[in-house]
Amino acid sequence: MEPRAVTAPSPAALWRPRWRYEPAHLALYAALLLVVGVLVVLPIASVLRGALVDSGGFTLAHVARFFYTPLYLESLRNSLYAGLGATLLASLLALPAAFLLGRYQFRGQAVLVTWLTVPLVIPPFVGAIGLNQALGRAGALTLFLEDRLGVQFVAAEGLRGVILAHALHYFPFILLTVTNALANVDPSLEEAAKVAGARGVRLLWRVTLPLVAPAYAAGAILVFVRSTDDLGTPLILNVKNMLGPQAYFRITTIAREDPDGYAISIVMLALALVAVLLATRLGQRREVATLQTGARASGRPLRGWGPWLLLAYSVLVGFLGLLPHLGVVLMSVSRVWSLTYLPTGYTLDHYAEILFRAPQFVLNTLLYSATAAAVAVAVAVGVAYLQHRGRVPAPGLLDFAATAPIAVPGVVLGIGFLRVFDRWTVPWLGVPLTALWLIFPMLYVARRLPYAVRATSAAMAQVHPTLEEAAAVCGARRWRTFRRVVLPLVLGGAVAAGVLVFVTAAVEFSATVLLISRVEQSPLSYGIYLYAQSPRGRGAAAALGTVAVVLVAVGTYLANRIGGRRPALTW
């Protein structure tokens, strides 16, 4: 191919610039800006306003009060402690396995990868219920330790429980990024080091680890962000003095307009923002280390005791990761399970409860998630198209706004939704928008739009502009070109993203919990929380949790099949 000295015209410069901007594009742009503005910008702005503005105008008094209030400071400390603890523990669980999977080649490797990513299919607050059955105060393993070894140690309790639940759920993030990075490190980089005389530990320390470090850091930051974002696990484990629970309680039990709630939100927002920006920076650095030559280091066979030790450790981690699932599933079919290793009686009553007596949780979830997925995909296709081809002013603005929620904790977005839409009265019905079920799909669209946009935009970037030019030359007008060429080419990525939106919306809790006004409208995630409040309801909570796990597992499988790539699993 011949390099061109003259810059090739960008696709946006095509076709009749009689106007600088394309009217049809402008109309779509305006519509999407409106949607994203209402669903994303307004709620975030409202939270900022609640924290930084009072009757006297701009003020830092509320934020300052946060740092003078011992309870809030303790919450901040606890949140940081839990986040960092979960990250550290997750690293300990993931790194040995990542090294094994990224550097060695052995039979059953694919099985081990799948097994070690299974923890991702269980939402952490559901996992917490199962974990409680295994390692809680009356958990099977706790009892076992006490009976047989005389050790009194409750692992899944309080902050320690939160850390454990999060580490067991999120460690695959680190595992996947590091394994991938290890496998993608250009072999010539290590070969060059070997030729230069470095080997063994020195090679690992001076070349391999620095190359993989950015990927590890990105995975670790993701664990930290998700962990501090999660409200469900602390609530299930009854830990109240953390940032999320504090914000939730201030807004729902003290007052809708309580400025402290917004001040806490701002602190959470700042934390998440710093972490996401850091991850983005690292992500840019990461690309330097992997070359797109397609050359991959061929894995070494398992030889010597080192790798076998790693394998044994990985299998142990695999079993640990299954504890929450086992706990939940067993709990969901147990009649009585108290102070014994295993249930003393089995029943399907809990499933009858959630499927026949109170089916609304599951039905609501299906309705909300499907609606959210459809809307998110439609919006994402529009945003991605305008970003890559749009003849509109500042196409990046829309993309930026649509991906902004990635740095907004669920609690904060929920609080923003509550503050904005509680004041919007629906015409004819005379009730606030927050009283309608529509508020949930709206919330899920806002919260998951970044993933849909990222995936669709990536698919759009793969569509070479000449494919559209060829269609134009063949006689297709813009709309026909979009329908016959662009849409079919991005649809795979968009639908895969839609399935993921569906799945993640189905188990969303952190923001959902703020918008529950009537139990009949609540989705599955809130149902789990509700049932879990009473000891008698735990079985039904576990049954709902099992349904959630099945939904997530099936959805993830489908998204993988459609998208053809391992999508980022994040909720």
Add this chain to the structure above:
Amino acid sequence: MRRPVVETVSEERVLAVEVELDRLTKRFGATAAVYGLSLSVGRGEFFTLLGPSGCGKTTTLRIVAGLVEPDNGRVLFDGKDVTRLPPWDRNLGMVFQNYALWPHMTVFDNVAFGLVERRVPKAEVRRRVAEALDKVGLTGMEGRFPSQLSGGQQQRVALARALVVRPGLLLLDEPFSNLDAKLRVQMRAELARLQRDLGITTLYVTHDQEEALVLSDRIAVLDSGRLVQAGTPRELYENPRDVFVADFLGGANLLPGVVVRRGSAEVEVQVGDARVIAPVEGEAAPGQPVWLSVRPEHLELSFGDAGGLRGTVVATDYLGWTLQAEVALADGTRLQVRGLDPSTPLRPGQPVSLRIRSERARVFPRRS
């Protein structure tokens, strides 16, 4: 909404258009990709835009396609101004450098695309797609996807897709640059045959001078967005207008010299310690510095000191059917010699002398 597209012809031969480019200018930022370019392409003519990277040939083609709008100037099809007409209303066929086959469509759907856009009835679509695939030798491949085809086959699909709509004008943007050398020659011959059979006006963009010489009725050589010279391959090769054309088309040894004497249609030029009489057109006053341009095949090589330019063999390229050599003169000037008998026993370091076939040399002005 949709303007009815006029079916150009119903029989096999298409109604080719005449193309005129009138003072086209297109700037990208501060650089002019095309500057004041005027050309006309006759009905059914195979016309090539030739030039190095960045000379503006692709931009010119894209302006003709309607994919880029010029800042100034007009594009005329059969005398009708189409400058503002969008590509879908120009009735074109175009083959892109990367083929631009739609990966989600089969070969059939790729080829049928333009017919579907033209609301051609289904039965006729099937007939014409079959016909087009037959023309490019791909019958039976209808159900394949582009990813299941070789580079050459993809190229043929792209050509069939361009031809099936019976366009008035066929545009080709370096269509063979992604093929290997052997396939390129084969496809070149097939394209020439198809173009002749269909009598379709063809605008062809390439930086490959051999392709241009073989295929074209006429060639326009472009440099920095400007037209340098247009003419038949023979005209351009034998009478290049300047050093650029001479060197780009066929290659040329440039020897600095000074005019000694001017005749009616020839000049005598002092080159080193040799004097050469070469034909000339235009200005060439005695004392004027000039380039003497000599094609590598117009140098006769003999061993030892046989008069003419004396030099030493620096390198030889043995190509089997022919032999080429690089010869360094005493002042360091290096000359390419082509078309030697491959059995010539030539070694680097050997002293040789070169005689210029001066009747084939050209003289161009040189800024001293």
